[in-house]
Amino acid sequence: MEMFTAEIVSIGNELLIGKTVNTNATWLGRKLTLLGYKVRRITVVPDEIEEISSAIREALARDAKVIITTGGLGPTFDDKTSEALAYALNMKWIVNEEALKLVREKYEKMGLELTKHRIKLAKMPEKAKPIPNPAGSAPGILVEKGKSLIIALPGVPREMKEMFEKYVESLLRDRGPKLAFYEDTIIIKGIPESSLAPFIDQVMKKVIKVYIKSHPKGSEGYKPVIELHITSSGKSLEEARKYVEEAKEKIINLVKDKAEILEG
Amino acid sequence: MEMFTAEIVSIGNELLIGKTVNTNATWLGRKLTLLGYKVRRITVVPDEIEEISSAIREALARDAKVIITTGGLGPTFDDKTSEALAYALNMKWIVNEEALKLVREKYEKMGLELTKHRIKLAKMPEKAKPIPNPAGSAPGILVEKGKSLIIALPGVPREMKEMFEKYVESLLRDRGPKLAFYEDTIIIKGIPESSLAPFIDQVMKKVIKVYIKSHPKGSEGYKPVIELHITSSGKSLEEARKYVEEAKEKIINLVKDKAEILEG
Numbered sequence: 001m002e003m004f005t006a007e008i009v010s011i012g013n014e015l016l017i018g019k020t021v022n023t024n025a026t027w028l029g030r031k032l033t034l035l036g037y038k039v040r041r042i043t044v045v046p047d048e049i050e051e052i053s054s055a056i057r058e059a060l061a062r063d064a065k066v067i068i069t070t071g072g073l074g075p076t077f078d079d080k081t082s083e084a085l086a087y088a089l090n091m092k093w094i095v096n097e098e099a100l101k102l103v104r105e106k107y108e109k110m111g112l113e114l115t116k117h118r119i120k121l122a123k124m125p126e127k128a129k130p131i132p133n134p135a136g137s138a139p140g141i142l143v144e145k146g147k148s149l150i151i152a153l154p155g156v157p158r159e160m161k162e163m164f165e166k167y168v169e170s171l172l173r174d175r176g177p178k179l180a181f182y183e184d185t186i187i188i189k190g191i192p193e194s195s196l197a198p199f200i201d202q203v204m205k206k207v208i209k210v211y212i213k214s215h216p217k218g219s220e221g222y223k224p225v226i227e228l229h230i231t232s233s234g235k236s237l238e239e240a241r242k243y244v245e246e247a248k249e250k251i252i253n254l255v256k257d258k259a260e261i262l263e264g
Numbered sequence: 265m266e267m268f269t270a271e272i273v274s275i276g277n278e279l280l281i282g283k284t285v286n287t288n289a290t291w292l293g294r295k296l297t298l299l300g301y302k303v304r305r306i307t308v309v310p311d312e313i314e315e316i317s318s319a320i321r322e323a324l325a326r327d328a329k330v331i332i333t334t335g336g337l338g339p340t341f342d343d344k345t346s347e348a349l350a351y352a353l354n355m356k357w358i359v360n361e362e363a364l365k366l367v368r369e370k371y372e373k374m375g376l377e378l379t380k381h382r383i384k385l386a387k388m389p390e391k392a393k394p395i396p397n398p399a400g401s402a403p404g405i406l407v408e409k410g411k412s413l414i415i416a417l418p419g420v421p422r423e424m425k426e427m428f429e430k431y432v433e434s435l436l437r438d439r440g441p442k443l444a445f446y447e448d449t450i451i452i453k454g455i456p457e458s459s460l461a462p463f464i465d466q467v468m469k470k471v472i473k474v475y476i477k478s479h480p481k482g483s484e485g486y487k488p489v490i491e492l493h494i495t496s497s498g499k500s501l502e503e504a505r506k507y508v509e510e511a512k513e514k515i516i517n518l519v520k521d522k523a524e525i526l527e528g
Contacts, residue, residue: 028282216338
């Protein structure tokens, strides 16, 4: 079976020094999952060509079908994603005429001319295509290498999200596994996680298409509170939902006499 | 000069499918930075032994001085960090007597006996030491390999933070570079990032010990709003602060006639 794997490479010192929470990766992880891709890894690297390019090369070596990077596409000295991408792919890093047109139009509207720092926004690996950025100045980058599709998006969440939804999502849907994803949550109060563990084992052995993950949520009084997140994928939403409901029912039957259950 | 590098390995499918925002990595990134370590990479992997152990091996191969993992220490089938760590380090995975004592005491207080799933919480790589968990049941793991110190903490933020502050932070301070970190922020309204870029280049060439990163924050009316985050490390807080203030003054002088400046 073909595996539709995806990886996210998040670029930016601010993510490593703890200045910025990586909500972009969370948002993209969810989008990719709902499109039926398996997100296998998120790698956060600093604004350095060596580090960015090695993270991309490693994802390529793991045969990721889709690699999405965020950050490092702007005009300042520390925006190095495009150059690092060219380096990782062994491609020339050149001004892309289509991208230059997009960038020129942006700045013309502001009454600004094309400086060195602005032309840099149009430099891309030689076989790349620009992705328009309706909310900002830096175009995104789309480039293929072997069986991998690499998409570089800006780090500003508003720009990244708009570009993904407008230009990337439909492309990934077309190329993707066309699987539906379904999830549900139950809250179980009154048994510790270590007592729930054998029940989870048991249900996952019976309903092999679901994944059940327990998340301890602290306690209320002396009662431990555990959230169970049940997920599944299927050819249709109905199929995925059926697996989740089946697992949910089995869990509830196993614990209902021992605990209080709140359905999500 | 000895490099005090650190890496974070975040373990958990919930982080990859976009269910949970990785605030643990942000919190640890900030703590490590303030202790003077350079956080070089954050890697997020699924709850699989192969993936967890390869992320740890890769961090070891990059000679990270400190590797902190979060998640995957609980009692359920998908908590595999400890076993993966033993595998990555080529150590036996055995019940640690000191850890077993901690685990037994926890469950005795709850009037519960030691089941298979609970004994698992005490299994560790053979040369490891347990880190007590005042807020939960699963002890953390501390183990050395060559010049690297590896610390495995739970994924529940409250447990992770309390264990870090109580048992890990002082150890990392003692072994660390004892550098002080200083940061400041200014908001610049009225010039686009591409016009600021050459000024940032100029100041960073003059004040070589600072790092200046621009973060576009949208616009107010037609005015672009850019946040500049200026950081530095030094032997004392005074030294680090001196570099930051110097860079801040230079930036302000360069843009004050062109933009509105708000100091942080």
